[in-house]
Amino acid sequence: xxxxxxxxxxxxxxxxxxxxxxxNKVKVLTSLNGRSEASxxxxxxxxxxxxxxxxxxxADFLLSIxxxxxxxxxxxxxxPVLTEANKKPVYIDxxxxxxxxxxxIADVIGATGAPFVAAGIIGPPPKPGVNRxxxxxxxxxxxxxxxxxxxxxxxxxxxxxxxxxxxxxxSYAGITKGFTALGAAMMLAAARGGSxxxxxxxxxxxxxxxxxxxxxxxPAMYSKAYRWVAxxxxxxxxxxxxxxxxxxxxxxxxxxxxxxxxxEGGTKEVGAMDKFIKS
Numbered sequence: 001x002x003x004x005x006x007x008x009x010x011x012x013x014x015x016x017x018x019x020x021x022x023x024n025k026v027k028v029l030t031s032l033n034g035r036s037e038a039s040x041x042x043x044x045x046x047x048x049x050x051x052x053x054x055x056x057x058x059a060d061f062l063l064s065i066x067x068x069x070x071x072x073x074x075x076x077x078x079x080p081v082l083t084e085a086n087k088k089p090v091y092i093d094x095x096x097x098x099x100x101x102x103x104x105i106a107d108v109i110g111a112t113g114a115p116f117v118a119a120g121i122i123g124p125p126p127k128p129g130v131n132r133x134x135x136x137x138x139x140x141x142x143x144x145x146x147x148x149x150x151x152x153x154x155x156x157x158x159x160x161x162x163x164x165x166x167x168x169x170x171s172y173a174g175i176t177k178g179f180t181a182l183g184a185a186m187m188l189a190a191a192r193g194g195s196x197x198x199x200x201x202x203x204x205x206x207x208x209x210x211x212x213x214x215x216x217x218x219p220a221m222y223s224k225a226y227r228w229v230a231x232x233x234x235x236x237x238x239x240x241x242x243x244x245x246x247x248x249x250x251x252x253x254x255x256x257x258x259x260x261x262x263x264e265g266g267t268k269e270v271g272a273m274d275k276f277i278k279s
Contacts, residue, residue, distance in 0.1 A: 002026060003147065006059035006089065008074060009035060010043035014065040016125030016133070017153070022047035023128070024152040029059055053078065057085035061145060062114075064093045065121070069230035071095040075108040082112035090144050092117040094135060096173055096231045098238040099163035106139075106162060115141035118162050120169025126152075138164035170238040174249060177228055178235070180221055181252035183214040184259065184273060191272040200276060215277045222270055226260035229253050 005021055006029040007014045018028040030048045032040050043050060056062060056078070064074050071093060082088065091109045093102060093116070102118045109116045116139060123133035134154045137145050139162040146155045158164040190199040203211040221228070232253035239245050262269045 003060040003151070004029065004058060005148070006030065006056045006062040007048070008056075008062070008064055008078075009066050010039050010046065010048055011065065011067075012042070013121060013125045014063070015042040015046040015048070016127065017063065017065065018043070018048045019046040019128070020126040020133075020152040021148070026151050029056055031056060054081045054084075057081055057087060057089055059089045061148065062089040062091050064091070064095060066095060067227050067230060068096045068101075068234050071097050072101060072105055072108070075105045079108055079112055082109065082114045085114075088112070088114040090115045090117060090141055092119050092137065092145055094119045094121050096120065096169055096234060097166060098170055098234040099166045100237060101234060102163050102166040115144065116162075117141045117145045118165050119145070120165045120172075122169065122172055136165040136168050138162055138166075167238070170235050173231060174235045174239070176217075177232060178249065178252055180214070180217045181232070181255050183210075184218050184221070185255055187214075187218070187273050187276045188269055191276060196272075196276050197279065200279065218273055219277060221256075222259065222263045225256040225263060228256045229260065232256060 002025060004027045007018050008031050010018065010030050010032070014030075018030070021028050028046070028048045029051050030043050031053055032043065032050045033053065040050070062078075064071060066074055075093070082091070091114045093105050097105070106116050106118065117137050118139050119135050119137040121133065121135050126133045131154060134156055136156045136158055138158045138160060142157045146157050149155050158168065186199070187196070190196040200211065232249050236246050236249035236253065239249060259269060
């Protein structure tokens, strides 16, 4: 029997995952509680069915795909309806949170009686004809979630503790988003120091691979920077408060916070980075 899947929320990633499932004849439920008209439009385009929270328990699988700072709050919000439900969906937390945060979420969901899967998404939102989005999953219930491999998703079950997928996501994102932050910081420092043109020329000569990577990743980061703040804070917690690199990741969070504000309100620093890349 084809499963029913609930996905919260219909952001870019959530709606992309939903569309992949609906293309494979899966009914996908969502909640538009507190969401914008843009979210409602994405949900409709992805073929999602909007329902009230209690109806989400009609699903076989419930995927939480929200900004990291909202993950625990969503689990608490859904806890009462999950507790009361006779049929418990498998709750899959797909968010970029640290293992410690994932364990907090697991405790909330575990108290409802619903099976819990810790997961982490690596790759861009799915698009028609493109299959580059992997969902790594861990925990005793992860093999249940792997059933969705039959419906267009790429679920990879990891051995190890419940938080194995969370640790993988934190490690991977720490490298990719951390390096993007480092590149952006040095572009801005070079612009302030009057060496931007020389830096770009040297990168083009000696490290064209790094220049190509940053030329793609930095502009793509501007509109996402606000979401990466909480993610870098989670990564900072993941590496350990007693480690010096904790401060390095937290500094990246503050940089993304500044870039997000600049992108919304002035684009002075965004303009400087664009000039570096496009000159």
